[in-house]
Each structure stands twice: as C-alpha cells, then as structure tokens.
Amino acid sequence: MSDLNVIAEAFVAARRDARGLPEYPGAVPATLADAYAIQDRALALTGSEVAGWKVGRINPPLDGQLGTNRLAGPIFTGFVQQGDPAPAMPVFGEGFGAAEAEFLLRIGTAPDPAKTSYTLDEAADLIDAVHVGLEIASSPFPGINAHGPLVTISDFGNNHGLVVGDAIPDWRNSGFLDWPVTLSIDGVEIGAAAARTMLDGPVGAARFLFETLAARGIALRPGQWISSGAVTGVHEVSPNAQVTATFGTMRVSCTIEAARPAA
Numbered sequence: 001m002s003d004l005n006v007i008a009e010a011f012v013a014a015r016r017d018a019r020g021l022p023e024y025p026g027a028v029p030a031t032l033a034d035a036y037a038i039q040d041r042a043l044a045l046t047g048s049e050v051a052g053w054k055v056g057r058i059n060p061p062l063d064g065q066l067g068t069n070r071l072a073g074p075i076f077t078g079f080v081q082q083g084d085p086a087p088a089m090p091v092f093g094e095g096f097g098a099a100e101a102e103f104l105l106r107i108g109t110a111p112d113p114a115k116t117s118y119t120l121d122e123a124a125d126l127i128d129a130v131h132v133g134l135e136i137a138s139s140p141f142p143g144i145n146a147h148g149p150l151v152t153i154s155d156f157g158n159n160h161g162l163v164v165g166d167a168i169p170d171w172r173n174s175g176f177l178d179w180p181v182t183l184s185i186d187g188v189e190i191g192a193a194a195a196r197t198m199l200d201g202p203v204g205a206a207r208f209l210f211e212t213l214a215a216r217g218i219a220l221r222p223g224q225w226i227s228s229g230a231v232t233g234v235h236e237v238s239p240n241a242q243v244t245a246t247f248g249t250m251r252v253s254c255t256i257e258a259a260r261p262a263a
Contacts, residue, residue: 073157
C-alpha cells in the first residue's frame with residue numbers, strides 16, 4: 001500500500017474515532033499533486049456527501065513556491081449547521097481546533113466541468129446567494145497548521161464544519177467587501193478586518209475553486225457552499241468556547257464541543 005493511502009486511512013480513521021494523531025502519519029507530501037492525491041483517497045474512503053468546499057489562503061513565500069495562493073478542502077453534509085439558534089460545533093480535543101469568520105457563497109448554477117478558466121464576473125454569475133458564517137477548522141493532527149499548506153490539504157483542508165448564518169440581501173450591491181468583520185471568543189474580540197483585504201475577495205475564492213476542481217475532475221452542483229476564507233484570521237478554540245462573528249450589523253454564533261466517535 002502506498003504511503004499516500006496510509007496517510008489517508010490514518011486521517012479518516014482518526015476523524016471517525018474522534019482521537020488525536022500526535023505525529024503526521026507518514027512522509028509529509030512534497031507537492032500539491034501528492035497533497036490532493038491524499039485528499040482524494042480520503043474522500044473515497046469516507047463515502048460521505050460533500051456539502052461544499054472551504055478555500056484557504058497560502059501565504060508568501062510558499063505561494064510562490066507552490067504556484068498558488070489558495071487551497072481547497074471538502075465540507076461534509078453532517079457538519080453543516082444553521083446559525084439560528086447557535087449550534088454546538090465539534091473540534092478534535094487532542095488535535096487542532098479553530099474558528100474563522102467567513103462569507104459563505106452558495107452555488108446556484110453548476111460550473112461547466114470542462115471549463116478551467118474564469119473571470120470574476122463569470123464566477124459571480126454562478127453564485128445565487130452570499131451568507132455570513134463561521135468555518136470550524138479542526139484536525140486530529142495538532143500540528144496541521146504549523147506544517148504548512150500541503151499537510152493542511154492532505155487532511156480535508158483542516159475543515160470540520162460550517163455554521164451558515166443569514167443571507168446578505170442584494171449581495172451584489174450591498175458593499176459587503178467593506179463591512180467591518182470581527183470575531184470574539186468568550187466575549188473577547190480577538191480579530192477584526194474586512195473582506196476587501198482578502199486577495200481578490202470571496203468571488204475570487206469561488207473562481208479559484210471552480211478552476212481547481214475542474215482540473216481535479218471533481219464536479220460541483222447547485223446548493224453546495226463555498227467557505228471563502230478567513231476574514232479576521234484563524235483563531236484557535238477549545239471545547240466549551242463561545243464564538244461570535246459580526247459582519248456589519250449581522251451576527252452568527254456557535255459553541256464549541258469535543259468531537260465524539262461516529263456511531
């Protein structure tokens with residue numbers, strides 16, 4: 001069995017059993033192709049329905065070395081919750097856990113699986129709604145962020161859930177890119193920014209995802225979500241934390257709990 005399969009099986013088993021992986025379970029992937037190959041193998045092993053995809057940023061200088069400034073990972077249906085009332089969201093207590101304030105884009109029209117290049121306008125035309133929300137980033141491997149984007153990609157992009165808040169009315173004309181966004185943990189504000197600072201913005205994240213998944217041979221469908229990237233940063237959380245993100249006058253919250261083994 002290849003090392004890529006061993007790594008994929010280790011992450012899938014650890015997530016299923018809600019246990020930590022104190023060490024990375026194999027040789028760290030050296031290329032984007034290897035990292036996404038592990039993710040693809042893990043996707044096949046889980047057999048779970050994909051409700052959407054998270055997009056994360058790759059910072060300099062690694063973006064130049066890898067030839068991309070973003071990464072992608074799947075979000076599974078069982079871990080997508082509506083934000084009212086505030087849900088309890090699981091993180092791996094022996095691993096890594098974080099909360100991120102994000103704009104969530106809903107796919108209204110499936111992109112052409114053969115199309116591998118988009119303008120921002122073409123990408124926006126495939127989106128039928130933008131919501132405020134929270135991404136829950138969590139992995140059984142506590143060092144996932146410290147080991148760089150290829151390790152992050154290999155474990156589903158370090159995703160473990162999505163909290164979907166309210167839709168932004170008339171999102172195209174709302175000016176949401178300039179809204180002040182904050183994230184608080186246990187009532188203490190720990191991050192503030194605006195989406196205008198995020199590369200080419202949430203629609204740019206959608207464009208990246210459409211192009212990347214087309215190249216990987218993965219089809220998207222209407223109704224799937226795109227978690228477009230952390231606006232205020234990646235903020236570590238532990239079980240029992242209370243998380244609230246504000247987007248202008250809109251708000252979405254959740255509590256954090258310890259992940260439990262799958263039934």
